[in-house]
Amino acid sequence: MSSNGDIRNALLRTWAARVEKSANKGLLTGKPCPVRECRLICGPRAGALELDADLYAGKLLRALSRSDCAALRHLIPIEWEYTGEPQVFMRGRWLRVEVGWPDNLAESMIRLDQINRRPLGDGRWAIGLDELGRTVVGWLSDRTPHILVGGTSGSGKSVVVQGMILQLSAAGDCDMVLIDGKGGESLHRVARLPNVLGPCAVEGPEVRGALGWASAEMLRRYSSGTNGHKKLAVFVDEFQTFNEDEVIVSLLSRLTAQGRAANVHVVLATQNPRTDSYGDPTIPRNIVGRIALCVTDYAASAVIVGGNIPRADGLQMQGDSYVLRPGACYRTQVAYVGKQEINAGMGDSPDWQFTRWPDYEPEDIGQDAPEDNCQFRYRGDELGVALVSAVMEEGRGQFGDRMEAAGFGRPGYNRQKVLRELGKTENGWLNQNGFAVCKKSESAEDPRNVRIMPNVW
Numbered sequence: 184m185s186s187n188g189d190i191r192n193a194l195l196r197t198w199a200a201r202v203e204k205s206a207n208k209g210l211l212t213g214k215p216c217p218v219r220e221c222r223l224i225c226g227p228r229a230g231a232l233e234l235d236a237d238l239y240a241g242k243l244l245r246a247l248s249r250s251d252c253a254a255l256r257h258l259i260p261i262e263w264e265y266t267g268e269p270q271v272f273m274r275g276r277w278l279r280v281e282v283g284w285p286d287n288l289a290e291s292m293i294r295l296d297q298i299n300r301r302p303l304g305d306g307r308w309a310i311g312l313d314e315l316g317r318t319v320v321g322w323l324s325d326r327t328p329h330i331l332v333g334g335t336s337g338s339g340k341s342v343v344v345q346g347m348i349l350q351l352s353a354a355g356d357c358d359m360v361l362i363d364g365k366g367g368e369s370l371h372r373v374a375r376l377p378n379v380l381g382p383c384a385v386e387g388p389e390v391r392g393a394l395g396w397a398s399a400e401m402l403r404r405y406s407s408g409t410n411g412h413k414k415l416a417v418f419v420d421e422f423q424t425f426n427e428d429e430v431i432v433s434l435l436s437r438l439t440a441q442g443r444a445a446n447v448h449v450v451l452a453t454q455n456p457r458t459d460s461y462g463d464p465t466i467p468r469n470i471v472g473r474i475a476l477c478v479t480d481y482a483a484s485a486v487i488v489g490g491n492i493p494r495a496d497g498l499q500m501q502g503d504s505y506v507l508r509p510g511a512c513y514r515t516q517v518a519y520v521g522k523q524e525i526n527a528g529m530g531d532s533p534d535w536q537f538t539r540w541p542d543y544e545p546e547d548i549g550q551d552a553p554e555d556n557c558q559f560r561y562r563g564d565e566l567g568v569a570l571v572s573a574v575m576e577e578g579r580g581q582f583g584d585r586m587e588a589a590g591f592g593r594p595g596y597n598r599q600k601v602l603r604e605l606g607k608t609e610n611g612w613l614n615q616n617g618f619a620v621c622k623k624s625e626s627a628e629d630p631r632n633v634r635i636m637p638n639v640w
Contacts, residue, residue, distance in 0.1 A: 187288050188225065194263045195223045195230045201258045202232060202280070211246040211254055212239075222277070226314030227290035227516040228503040229267070231281035233274070240278045247271045247280060255280060268497035274512065281514070283499050291501045295346060295518040302354035306414045306448070308347050310474065310506055311517040319506050319515045321347065323357070323414060327472035327508050328443035332452040333487035333495075334476025339502035339517050341369045343474055344420060344452050346520040349528055352376040357414040360384075360393050364424030369452075372522070375529045381537035387428055387600075392540030393417075394434035397447065398548040401438065404445040412446045420452045426462035427598050430543065435462075437548070439469040455479075456486040473507040476517070565591055569606030579603070 199221050209215040216239035224231040236243045247255045252269045259265060259282060267283035283289070298318045299309035306323035313319050321330070334340040351357040352373075361383040363370040374383040384393040397417050404412050417438060425431040439449050451470065453460060456478065461467055467486075475487040477498040484495040493505055493512065502517035568589050572582045582603055583593045594602060 191225050191230060191284065191288055192223070194260055195225060195232070197260045198230070198258065198263070199223055199232050201260075202234070202255075205254075205258060206234075206236065206239075206243055212242045214242075216243045216246075224281075224314045226514055227293065227312060228499055229281050229283045229314070229514060230263075231279060231314065231514070233277040233279050235276065236278055240273065240276070244271060244273060244278055247278075267499045267503075268494070270492075270494055270497050272492040283503070289499070290516060291499075291503075293502075293516050293518050295350075295520050295524060298518055299350070302350060304354045304356055306351070306357055306416075307354075308350035309518060310343070310346075311502065311504070311515045313506075313513045313515050319513050321472070321474075321506070323416060323448040325443060329439050329449045329470045330451070330472035330474065331456075331467070331470045331487065332450065332474045332476075333454075333456040333478060333483070334504070335454055335479050335483075337500050338476035338478070338498075339500070339504065340452055340454065340476055341420075342502060342520055343476070343504075343517055344369065344418060344450070345373050345525065346518060347450070348373045348376060348379075348418065349520055349525055351416060352378045353528055357416055360397050360415070360417045362390050362393055362417070362419045362422075364419070364421030369420045370418065372525055375533040376525070377528070377530060377534060379533070379535065381535050381540050382533075384540055387425070387431070388543070389540050390425060391428075391430050391434070391543035394431060394438070395543035395545075395548065396537075396541055398434050398437055401442055401445045401447045402548055404447070405441075415445075415447045416450060417448070418450045418452070421454065422451045423453055423455070423457070423460035423462075426460060427592075427594055428462075429598075430545075432462035432466075434548075436465050439466050456483045458482075458486055460486070471509055473505075474517075475505045475507065477503060564589070565602060566605060566609070569602040570609050571606075572603065573606035573610040 203218045203221055205211050206216045206218050216236055218234050218236050220235040222233040224233065234243070248271045252271060255269050255271060259269065264285045265282045266285060269280065269282040271278070271280045293312055295309065298312060303309065303320065308321050310319045310321050332340055332343050348359060351359065355378060357378060359379050360381065361370045361374055361379060363383050363385050367383050367385045370383045381393065384390045394417070397415065400415060419435070435449065438447060442448060473487060473489055475495040477500050478484050478487055478495050480496055481494065485491060488495050488505065488507065495505060498504065502519065504515050504517055506513045506515045568585055572585050577585065579599060582599060587593045
């Protein structure tokens with residue numbers, strides 16, 4: 184019986200012959216488009232053809248991509264019951280077409296110890312295998328100082344981030360700060376590894392403290408005037424959770440803009456990449472390294488890839504990815520990292536520099552202290568919701584639900600804190616000045632459950 188490799192190569196040869204014949208005879212464009220060379224690429228998750236069509240490449244590209252790759256789909260052998268979506272795009276002078284293997288032919292489980300048995304050092308780590316069986320190595324360096332990782336649930340995003348942290352920890356030449364917008368669900372597993380500086384920060388004050396310390400350390404390195412500082416990597420999983428906290432957004436913007444020369448690097452990860460995820464448009468402009476796993480739609484693909492092609496929404500799940508850096512793009516199967524490997528890298532107890540992160544002090548990094556009285560930053564209807572919530576004596580979670588139901592979205596920690604305080608202050612002023620704020624009903628769902636009337640008793 185033929186091996187999976189023989190079957191995949193046979194399918195590729197049949198596909199290549201059909202594409203070349205159709206192009207050479209002009210069946211795709213109406214006029215012959217000679218193909219000078221055709222490369223067959225048998226990757227772990229997809230098969231690909233790279234075509235040298237010389238000056239006809241543009242015409243062939245338009246023909247194969249028209250109507251959601253309708254012509255390309257018909258050229259794929261019927262025995263090839265592919266998964267994901269076919270893609271066609273230019274890579275250098277080559278026209279590239281690719282399509283995923285069926286589940287029974289795909290290699291979706293490549294373990295880290297199969298491709299890397301020793302730490303690489305200098306901020307490098309093994310990401311996975313490319314289509315030619317070569318190890319794809321990531322590197323926190325001047326060329327890729329900051330990295331964005333994106334992929335929907337089940338795509339392998341957490342495996343990418345955990346594998347990176349594990350390998351940087353083992354190398355010993357990179358300190359790490361961990362921040363998790365999912366309450367520690369993703370990064371708590373690796374928080375006890377060596378060279379992690381403190382506990383995984385999950386709440387607003389902890390996050391501001393961790394980022395504030397990293398920013399102060401960056402400025403200290405600049406002021407010391409010496410080179411050769413140990414690398415410092417700041418990991419923020421589900422960073423969009425904090426995009427309404429002005430302090431956190433400002434600190435992330437500062438780190439991504441100024442961190443490179445101080446050997447301070449930022450790794451951002453998200454399940455749902457969107458253009459408004461960052462809170463500050465300068466942040467994505469400073470991130471040039473990207474690991475794009477499967478996302479849900481074209482808009483998310485454009486954000487995580489940083490352009491229109493390739494399409495990350497056509498990838499498969501379980502570690503199928505594009506690794507992008509300036510001038511290069513690799514379709515890569517991410518190496519799997521399990522609990523056993525992570526546990527083996529841990530010590531008996533965490534050797535943290537901080538048992539709790541220092542309180543955020545804006546003056547330490549040259550920022551103005553935030554004003555206590557911020558009511559002019561908020562709309563009147565937002566303050567109205569805050570007043571209602573204060574009268575109903577709601578907690579943080581209930582207040583967030585009420586804001587979301589009113590169409591304002593769930594506020595970040597800092598914004599929520601200020602709004603709730605303003606609501607309580609307004610409620611107190613009304614009561615002290617002859618007004619009664621009364622509940623009309625006990626139902627939190629009743630939008631008219633509060634009324635303000637003159638105090639007549």
